[in-house]
Amino acid sequence: MSKEIRISKKQQKKGDDGYKIVSVRMKDELISRLEELSAKTNRSRNELINLLLEAAVENVTIEE
Numbered sequence: 001m002s003k004e005i006r007i008s009k010k011q012q013k014k015g016d017d018g019y020k021i022v023s024v025r026m027k028d029e030l031i032s033r034l035e036e037l038s039a040k041t042n043r044s045r046n047e048l049i050n051l052l053l054e055a056a057v058e059n060v061t062i063e064e
Contacts, residue, residue, distance in 0.1 A: 031045075038045045 034045050034048055037043075037048055041048065043051075
């Protein structure tokens with residue numbers, strides 16, 4: 001006589017998608033450049049910012 005064990009799926013918390021919201025102040029010129037890139041690449045400004053930051057973090061060198 002084996003008893004069935006039932007486990008329900010864990011409910012994902014609202015907004016718990018692995019991303020955090022960050023507020024950043026930027027100059028108008030930089031935002032304009034990002035918007036131009038966004039239009040040329042058909043990517044959202046948010047997606048571009050994430051791609052550019054990931055590339056920058058991978059290539060940073062800290063000088064002592």
